[in-house]
Amino acid sequence: MHQAFWLFITFLVAACSLLYELILAQVLSALLGGTVLRYVTTIGCYLFAMGVGSIIAERFHHKSKESFFRIELLLTLLGLTGPILLLWVHSVAGDAVVVKTIFFYFWVLLIGVLTGLEIPLIVAMAKNNRVQYSTVLAMDYVGSFFGCLFFLWVLLLMWGLLQGSGLVAFINLMVSFFLWIFLKKGKDDLQVHWMELGGMVLLGLTALAIFFSSPDFEMKVLNLYGK
Amino acid sequence: MGNKIVLFFSFCLAFCSFSYEVLIAGELTRLTSMDILSQSLTIGFYILSLGLGAMAFQWLDQKKQSALFLWTELALGLLGAGSILLIHVIYFLWPIWNGVNSIDMSSSKVSFILGAQVLTMILGFLSGLEIPFLSKMLDQRGQTFSFNWVLGFNYFGSLMAAILLPLSLLPALDVWGVSIVVGTINLLILVALIIYLKPRFVGVLSLSVLAALTLIMVLTAKYQIAESFFLRSFYFRVHPNSLSQQDIKNSIQVIEHLHPVQRIRTPYQTIDLVHDSYPVLDQSHHIENSFLVYLDTHFQFSRKHERIYHEIMAHVSIQSRDQVPRRVLLLGGGDGLLVRELLKYDEIESVTLVELDPEMIQLATTQPELVAMNRNSLHDPRVHIVMEDAMTYLMHDRNFFDAVFIDFPFPNNFDLVKLYSREFYQLVRKRTTPDGFMIFDYPVDTNNFNGITNRVIVSTLQAAGFPYQTIFGSNDPFILSTLKPINDFQAKQDWKNISDLSKKYLKYFALPDEQGLGNSLVNTLFRPVLLTIPKGGRN
Numbered sequence: 001m002h003q004a005f006w007l008f009i010t011f012l013v014a015a016c017s018l019l020y021e022l023i024l025a026q027v028l029s030a031l032l033g034g035t036v037l038r039y040v041t042t043i044g045c046y047l048f049a050m051g052v053g054s055i056i057a058e059r060f061h062h063k064s065k066e067s068f069f070r071i072e073l074l075l076t077l078l079g080l081t082g083p084i085l086l087l088w089v090h091s092v093a094g095d096a097v098v099v100k101t102i103f104f105y106f107w108v109l110l111i112g113v114l115t116g117l118e119i120p121l122i123v124a125m126a127k128n129n130r131v132q133y134s135t136v137l138a139m140d141y142v143g144s145f146f147g148c149l150f151f152l153w154v155l156l157l158m159w160g161l162l163q164g165s166g167l168v169a170f171i172n173l174m175v176s177f178f179l180w181i182f183l184k185k186g187k188d189d190l191q192v193h194w195m196e197l198g199g200m201v202l203l204g205l206t207a208l209a210i211f212f213s214s215p216d217f218e219m220k221v222l223n224l225y226g227k
Numbered sequence: 228m229g230n231k232i233v234l235f236f237s238f239c240l241a242f243c244s245f246s247y248e249v250l251i252a253g254e255l256t257r258l259t260s261m262d263i264l265s266q267s268l269t270i271g272f273y274i275l276s277l278g279l280g281a282m283a284f285q286w287l288d289q290k291k292q293s294a295l296f297l298w299t300e301l302a303l304g305l306l307g308a309g310s311i312l313l314i315h316v317i318y319f320l321w322p323i324w325n326g327v328n329s330i331d332m333s334s335s336k337v338s339f340i341l342g343a344q345v346l347t348m349i350l351g352f353l354s355g356l357e358i359p360f361l362s363k364m365l366d367q368r369g370q371t372f373s374f375n376w377v378l379g380f381n382y383f384g385s386l387m388a389a390i391l392l393p394l395s396l397l398p399a400l401d402v403w404g405v406s407i408v409v410g411t412i413n414l415l416i417l418v419a420l421i422i423y424l425k426p427r428f429v430g431v432l433s434l435s436v437l438a439a440l441t442l443i444m445v446l447t448a449k450y451q452i453a454e455s456f457f458l459r460s461f462y463f464r465v466h467p468n469s470l471s472q473q474d475i476k477n478s479i480q481v482i483e484h485l486h487p488v489q490r491i492r493t494p495y496q497t498i499d500l501v502h503d504s505y506p507v508l509d510q511s512h513h514i515e516n517s518f519l520v521y522l523d524t525h526f527q528f529s530r531k532h533e534r535i536y537h538e539i540m541a542h543v544s545i546q547s548r549d550q551v552p553r554r555v556l557l558l559g560g561g562d563g564l565l566v567r568e569l570l571k572y573d574e575i576e577s578v579t580l581v582e583l584d585p586e587m588i589q590l591a592t593t594q595p596e597l598v599a600m601n602r603n604s605l606h607d608p609r610v611h612i613v614m615e616d617a618m619t620y621l622m623h624d625r626n627f628f629d630a631v632f633i634d635f636p637f638p639n640n641f642d643l644v645k646l647y648s649r650e651f652y653q654l655v656r657k658r659t660t661p662d663g664f665m666i667f668d669y670p671v672d673t674n675n676f677n678g679i680t681n682r683v684i685v686s687t688l689q690a691a692g693f694p695y696q697t698i699f700g701s702n703d704p705f706i707l708s709t710l711k712p713i714n715d716f717q718a719k720q721d722w723k724n725i726s727d728l729s730k731k732y733l734k735y736f737a738l739p740d741e742q743g744l745g746n747s748l749v750n751t752l753f754r755p756v757l758l759t760i761p762k763g764g765r766n
């Protein structure tokens with residue numbers, strides 16, 4: 001694959017992961033209160049998990065393409081269901097603050113570990129294309145930069161957290177899609193199970209449905225909150 | 228052994244770099260009161276320049292990489308330690324380029340934030356060189372997967388900064404102190420790197436590090452003077468007219484004659500108490516002889532005008548109802564000023580005050596000026612103080628209240644905007660008795676009643692289940708929300724407990740013609756549309 005392909009993928013996954021994290025941090029700070037503390041611990045957990053992810057990444061190197069493909073599918077699933085699930089747990093768990101807290105941070109950690117795996121795996125996959133890891137790292141930063149500004153200036157105000165999470169999940173899914181399209185043929189081609197393809201279609205439809213849902217739907221979801 | 232040291236370097240350097248970003252973003256926020264713009268632009272430019280730095284690494288001359296890296300760390304340590312000082316010097320001189328007295332204009336603030344990003348970008352670019360260099364160091368030692376490990380420890384370092392800075396370092400020291408400490412750590416790591424790498428030019432480098440450490444020591448000894456100076460310059464708006472020595476000297480003289488500003492840092496906010504007991508030399512910079520309180524540099528109240536505000540808020544709302552409420556909930560307002568007014572009614576049995584910041588309560592019960600203003604109201608047996616986030620409190624509390632007073636800062640950032648959301652008002656509504664009311668202060672657009680600001684507020688309140696709204700107040704109006712319609716009380720003249728001065732200021736405002744905007748523009752937890760709407764200041 002061309003170098004530009006890998007850099008483009010890096011850009012997209014970096015932006016998407018940061019967007020998930022910002023969406024979750026926003027939901028958490030809204031739900032748990034004590035905002036400064038919560039926000040800091042969310043970002044802290046996320047960074048910690050990314051560190052863990054990038055260190056355990058070498059275990060996946062022998063099947064880097066398949067692993068990366070699955071990681072993207074998983075991230076799409078986690079990011080898409082995150083906001084609604086957190087609200088639901090919040091309404092079900094009631095006063096059981098410990099249960100809520102553990103569940104919330106578990107979700108943040110999960111997304112963080114998977115995100116931490118991404119950059120090392122891209123570096124491993126792109127090795128044959130003479131892509132420098134410093135370039136991949138740079139693209140990762142550029143992607144985060146766009147993700148950050150996009151969240152604050154566009155996503156939050158135009159679509160809000162719920163519709164926004166649908167959009168981000170869909171873009172994230174496009175990464176899996178591109179991988180499948182461009183890597184299925186080749187010397188060391190990407191092996192994709194038909195169930196994974198089915199999951200991809202299902203996730204894509206759900207993401208689009210959430211993105212195009214009306215503000216009234218968001219109101220209904222948020223009504224879980226006061227209960 | 229050697230590898231572990233490299234990972235330790237990665238950890239520490241990331242800690243320092245991320246700390247610089249946090250410090251700069253925080254200081255820009257305090258100087259401009261533009262929370263979201265400062266924070267987002269600083270983190271954005273920081274990450275972008277990290278990327279540029281990482282990208283630029285491959286173009287560096289292979290042989291000179293380690294030399295460049297060491298000089299980079301020297302520059303980072305020095306710039307980082309002086310970052311807060313630099314930002315204040317730039318802010319002090321900024322009006323020269325934009326015209327005098329322009330510092331309050333938002334265009335000038337935006338250009339200042341953008342200008343300060345040069346500093347962020349230099350720091351980010353230099354920091355971006357770190358990971359590639361450190362992984363190369365491991366590569367040369369024949370380590371596999373070195374890149375992942377360096378990256379991992381880099382994340383841990385940033386995590387350390389993200390947790391330590393807001394939770395322990397910033398409350399314990401202050402922004403200046405933290406910048407100096409972090410810069411010093413950065414230079415100590417450089418010393419360790421020099422010992423570890425043993426470069427050929429060790430003499431020149433060591434001398435430079437010594438010189439840098441000396442500079443930082445001077446800054447440590449003098450920074451409190453600088454901090455106090457720039458704080459006064461900020462609140463009294465004293466800036467030089469030009470870069471000429473005479474002008475700068477004049478402004479320095481003016482500032483030195485001003486009463487120091489008292490700054491209290493808490494984990495939740497920065498509380499500034501501005502005393503203005505000395506006459507200001509320069510008439511154009513004169514603020515009224517008063518005592519003013521600012522939260523996160525947003526104006527809250529002044530001794531001269533707070534009566535009008537709190538009298539109208541308490542008495543007009545209470546007397547608009549047929550009965551005086553018995554149980555009152557007050558969210559925010561730990562200053563005790565509104566409590567002073569509420570206690571004037573014998574019918575009020577209890578006032579539950581929910582305040583997030585214990586330091587605010589501490590001030591309101593001990594600080595002489597504040598205690599004199601609130602007449603020690605917080606020690607009244609009818610007042611129950613709860614130290615908690617208002618939203619969390621509303622979620623678990625099961626009491627009902629006849630009146631809910633809300634006295635929060637304006638929704639300037641994400642933390643505050645959720646306290647103006649439909650979900651928040653829904654929680655309040657559940658705790659309000661059928662005849663009860665809720666009142667809060669919001670910058671209603673008094674020039675354009677059908678403007679977007681007013682309609683978003685009305686639709687948010689309606690979506691939360693408060694069908695009736697009344698707007699009144701002095702120049703900064705209150706919104707009174709009820710479940711039942713309010714009898715026409717606007718003709719009422721015989722207000723009790725309200726001074727004549729406040730009566731003179733009391734005005735009634737119209738509601739938007741078309742009521743709300745439906746669900747399309749409601750401020751919710753998931754879609755904080757209020758953030759985009761311009762908000763006026765308080766008097």
